[in-house]
Amino acid sequence: MADDLYQKGIAKIQELTASPDENPTGEMDIGAAFKDIAPDLEKYVVEFAFGGIYSRPGLDNKQKVLATITALVAQGKPQIKMHIKTGLTVGLTPEEIVGCIMHLLPYTGFPSVINALSVAKEVFAEQGLTVDTTGVV
Amino acid sequence: MADDLYQKGIAKIQELTASPDENPTGEMDIGAAFKDIAPDLEKYVVEFAFGGIYSRPGLDNKQKVLATITALVAQGKPQIKMHIKTGLTVGLTPEEIVGCIMHLLPYTGFPSVINALSVAKEVFAEQGLTVDTTGVV
Amino acid sequence: MADDLYQKGIAKIQELTASPDENPTGEMDIGAAFKDIAPDLEKYVVEFAFGGIYSRPGLDNKQKVLATITALVAQGKPQIKMHIKTGLTVGLTPEEIVGCIMHLLPYTGFPSVINALSVAKEVFAEQGLTVDTTGVV
Amino acid sequence: MADDLYQKGIAKIQELTASPDENPTGEMDIGAAFKDIAPDLEKYVVEFAFGGIYSRPGLDNKQKVLATITALVAQGKPQIKMHIKTGLTVGLTPEEIVGCIMHLLPYTGFPSVINALSVAKEVFAEQGLTVDTTGVV
Amino acid sequence: MADDLYQKGIAKIQELTASPDENPTGEMDIGAAFKDIAPDLEKYVVEFAFGGIYSRPGLDNKQKVLATITALVAQGKPQIKMHIKTGLTVGLTPEEIVGCIMHLLPYTGFPSVINALSVAKEVFAEQGLTVDTTGVV
Amino acid sequence: MADDLYQKGIAKIQELTASPDENPTGEMDIGAAFKDIAPDLEKYVVEFAFGGIYSRPGLDNKQKVLATITALVAQGKPQIKMHIKTGLTVGLTPEEIVGCIMHLLPYTGFPSVINALSVAKEVFAEQGLTVDTTGVV
Numbered sequence: 126m127a128d129d130l131y132q133k134g135i136a137k138i139q140e141l142t143a144s145p146d147e148n149p150t151g152e153m154d155i156g157a158a159f160k161d162i163a164p165d166l167e168k169y170v171v172e173f174a175f176g177g178i179y180s181r182p183g184l185d186n187k188q189k190v191l192a193t194i195t196a197l198v199a200q201g202k203p204q205i206k207m208h209i210k211t212g213l214t215v216g217l218t219p220e221e222i223v224g225c226i227m228h229l230l231p232y233t234g235f236p237s238v239i240n241a242l243s244v245a246k247e248v249f250a251e252q253g254l255t256v257d258t259t260g261v262v
Numbered sequence: 263m264a265d266d267l268y269q270k271g272i273a274k275i276q277e278l279t280a281s282p283d284e285n286p287t288g289e290m291d292i293g294a295a296f297k298d299i300a301p302d303l304e305k306y307v308v309e310f311a312f313g314g315i316y317s318r319p320g321l322d323n324k325q326k327v328l329a330t331i332t333a334l335v336a337q338g339k340p341q342i343k344m345h346i347k348t349g350l351t352v353g354l355t356p357e358e359i360v361g362c363i364m365h366l367l368p369y370t371g372f373p374s375v376i377n378a379l380s381v382a383k384e385v386f387a388e389q390g391l392t393v394d395t396t397g398v399v
Numbered sequence: 400m401a402d403d404l405y406q407k408g409i410a411k412i413q414e415l416t417a418s419p420d421e422n423p424t425g426e427m428d429i430g431a432a433f434k435d436i437a438p439d440l441e442k443y444v445v446e447f448a449f450g451g452i453y454s455r456p457g458l459d460n461k462q463k464v465l466a467t468i469t470a471l472v473a474q475g476k477p478q479i480k481m482h483i484k485t486g487l488t489v490g491l492t493p494e495e496i497v498g499c500i501m502h503l504l505p506y507t508g509f510p511s512v513i514n515a516l517s518v519a520k521e522v523f524a525e526q527g528l529t530v531d532t533t534g535v536v
Numbered sequence: 537m538a539d540d541l542y543q544k545g546i547a548k549i550q551e552l553t554a555s556p557d558e559n560p561t562g563e564m565d566i567g568a569a570f571k572d573i574a575p576d577l578e579k580y581v582v583e584f585a586f587g588g589i590y591s592r593p594g595l596d597n598k599q600k601v602l603a604t605i606t607a608l609v610a611q612g613k614p615q616i617k618m619h620i621k622t623g624l625t626v627g628l629t630p631e632e633i634v635g636c637i638m639h640l641l642p643y644t645g646f647p648s649v650i651n652a653l654s655v656a657k658e659v660f661a662e663q664g665l666t667v668d669t670t671g672v673v
Numbered sequence: 674m675a676d677d678l679y680q681k682g683i684a685k686i687q688e689l690t691a692s693p694d695e696n697p698t699g700e701m702d703i704g705a706a707f708k709d710i711a712p713d714l715e716k717y718v719v720e721f722a723f724g725g726i727y728s729r730p731g732l733d734n735k736q737k738v739l740a741t742i743t744a745l746v747a748q749g750k751p752q753i754k755m756h757i758k759t760g761l762t763v764g765l766t767p768e769e770i771v772g773c774i775m776h777l778l779p780y781t782g783f784p785s786v787i788n789a790l791s792v793a794k795e796v797f798a799e800q801g802l803t804v805d806t807t808g809v810v
Numbered sequence: 811m812a813d814d815l816y817q818k819g820i821a822k823i824q825e826l827t828a829s830p831d832e833n834p835t836g837e838m839d840i841g842a843a844f845k846d847i848a849p850d851l852e853k854y855v856v857e858f859a860f861g862g863i864y865s866r867p868g869l870d871n872k873q874k875v876l877a878t879i880t881a882l883v884a885q886g887k888p889q890i891k892m893h894i895k896t897g898l899t900v901g902l903t904p905e906e907i908v909g910c911i912m913h914l915l916p917y918t919g920f921p922s923v924i925n926a927l928s929v930a931k932e933v934f935a936e937q938g939l940t941v942d943t944t945g946v947v
Contacts, residue, residue: 183361199336224320229296232333260319402620457635470643473610506607532594729908730945744917747884772868780881
């Protein structure tokens with residue numbers, strides 16, 4: 126049922142944003158912002174994107190967020206900040222996030238990568254995280 | 263040394279293309295095609311892309327190829343076919359490849375995803391692979 | 400209910416592709432092509448894209464297809480052919496379709512427009528349609 | 537004559553920006569900003585874009601602005617704000633503008649749509665407009 | 674006058690396509706192809722693009738075609754083939770054309786560059802041209 | 811040797827940024843910003859981009875920076891500001907920089923060009939430069 130799908134989506138958002146008690150609808154809740162002009166946007170985010178696509182088998186959460194981050198680097202979208210945070214929540218290490226962005230140098234070119242690294246650096250600073258660069262030569 | 267870097271790149275290409283004996287310079291060798299007009303292209307592919315970026319720590323080979331496939335879906339580039347093959351070589355399952363492409367629906371839209379699924383379907387057919395769709399609802 | 404949403408999507412596809420008797424699942428049916436590798440793609444096309452987005456109030460069918468064609472010109476996607484046909488089905492005139500593509504010259508540049516006009520010309524030829532160019536100077 | 541074309545373009549800009557008395561060269565006048573570095577830019581905007589393309593038959597003003605908004609959503613350009621205002625001037629309702637942006641979800645993905653909705657919401661707030669969401673489910 | 678502008682555009686096209694006697698309207702004439710569906714396209718190509726933009730001071734013809742080729746590599750447009758030919762006509766050497774495409778590796782990534790090099794290689798072969806790769810390391 | 815390549819890259823950056831004494835590692839040094847999260851980024855910028863690509867034969871420095879600026883206009887990247895400055899350093903005139911950006915009108919459309927002209931105008935103002943618009947009609 127659609128109602129079940131909505132609950133499935135909310136549960137997935139909570140899983141990706143980590144704190145069902147303190148953050149029950151998830152950091153990614155964008156329904157409130159647009160409910161007066163496009164009240165169905167929240168439904169599509171929750172039901173289609175999270176209840177559907179993010180709940181698909183095939184990839185685990187870490188792989189899904191890496192794919193999301195990659196797409197956002199390629200497109201230069203500001204949503205990358207939110208998804209770097211989500212990546213940390215689902216267990217991606219800072220090394221994996223930086224590794225993903227750096228991996229795109231031959232595909233998206235330097236400007237896209239540098240812009241994304243700036244955002245990652247900002248998120249890591251906000252969360253007091255450091256990057257282990259052992260083996261990076 | 264640069265010479266070491268070239269060897270490191272060739273070794274990484276072989277690792278990604280699986281058959282050092284039968285395919286010693288790798289399926290991805292594009293040096294021959296352009297050596298008369300841009301002989302340094304091969305060097306940059308081997309040394310920068312594979313000796314450097316693909317040899318970076320942070321992500322494993324499977325994650326790297328998933329990021330590559332994602333970038334190529336977002337950009338609509340024909341190189342996706344070669345990299346779907348590489349993904350299968352490094353151990354990505356057909357389910358992971360399809361899962362990655364389908365995951366991009368909310369980020370790149372349907373046309374990019376459908377075009378990429380057509381290529382994946384073609385590669386799977388060429389290699390006699392099937393996709394386990396258990397749990398896909 | 401999800402089942403209702405699926406029926407709503409199928410009805411919308413039929414409305415856009417015009418012949419419920421001869422073409423009961425619509426010309427746009429892409430479920431069959433991918434049901435062995437991504438059986439849920441059809442569901443998302445039918446339920447999300449057509450049962451949801453294409454069934455939204457706000458724009459009429461002609462406006463929706465014009466927006467679709469515009470997005471596909473801007474992105475250079477081959478799906479533009481199918482949607483030019485859909486546009487004709489919902490009542491867009493050849494003049495409106497050409498007018499839409501030509502209008503994009505200052506926004507997407509000449510190459511994207513010329514590529515799209517080639518497709519439009521091909522569809523018009525297939526359907527024996529001519530374009531009234533009265534007033535075009 | 538070129539002079540006639542310039543006047544035709546100015547008239548079209550006034551038509552799109554609504555107030556020939558208070559805003560005689562139109563809100564879209566960008567000639568002043570660049571006349572010291574590229575004085576011909578204004579000519580191309582007025583004569584080619586507005587005297588030519590925006591004055592073409594085929595689409596009415598509302599359709600033209602919807603196509604413009606769609607292209608700018610697909611490209612992520614900041615000019616969308618100016619064209620949402622123009623859309624309101626030529627008679628697009630807030631429901632049509634939101635409908636157009638929401639329609640792009642399956643084509644450009646969620647981030648582009650959400651970024652554009654934020655701009656629309658800002659313009660509606662500036663002009664004291666509300667969106668009738670009756671029938672949006 | 675508009676008529677003068679048309680003649681100016683035709684003259685510029687001839688200058689870029691080299692043979693006013695044998696090819697009086699230029700290799701780039703696309704008016705014939707679309708005159709039945711968008712007869713004004715030819716006018717905009719001739720008057721705006723060639724009579725206006727290509728006739729601007731600031732850059733010489735070689736620089737203008739290099740900028741065109743660069744934009745088409747970045748966008749992945751098939752028109753790059755025609756403009757590589759135009760570049761050769763206005764005096765760009767094969768080394769400059771390859772140099773321009775290779776220069777884009779850090780900005781557009783490898784796939785775009787490789788696709789463009791394939792087209793350049795094809796044009797050079799058609800015209801019996803070789804590339805001097807002295808100094809390429 | 812790699813060490814030589816690094817020095818070659820640094821020398822090229824200095825050549826492009828003009829002041830080996832006051833600005834010994836060049837204005838383009840981005841190594842410091844990311845050395846804690848991706849210390850190899852600086853290496854790739856210096857060795858691959860500047861020691862390799864920018865040191866290639868085929869194009870001169872002015873042509874290389876024009877190609878860079880063109881790619882960044884087409885992609886809408888903020889790095890265009892830095893490269894307009896580099897262009898001025900290697901001897902591009904303000905007229906050539908504006909000429910390059912204006913030339914892209916038929917390829918990237920007006921919004922990309924207008925956004926880039928705004929940046930050029932800002933750089934020219936910072937450096938007290940004026941643009942000779944003689945012959946611009």
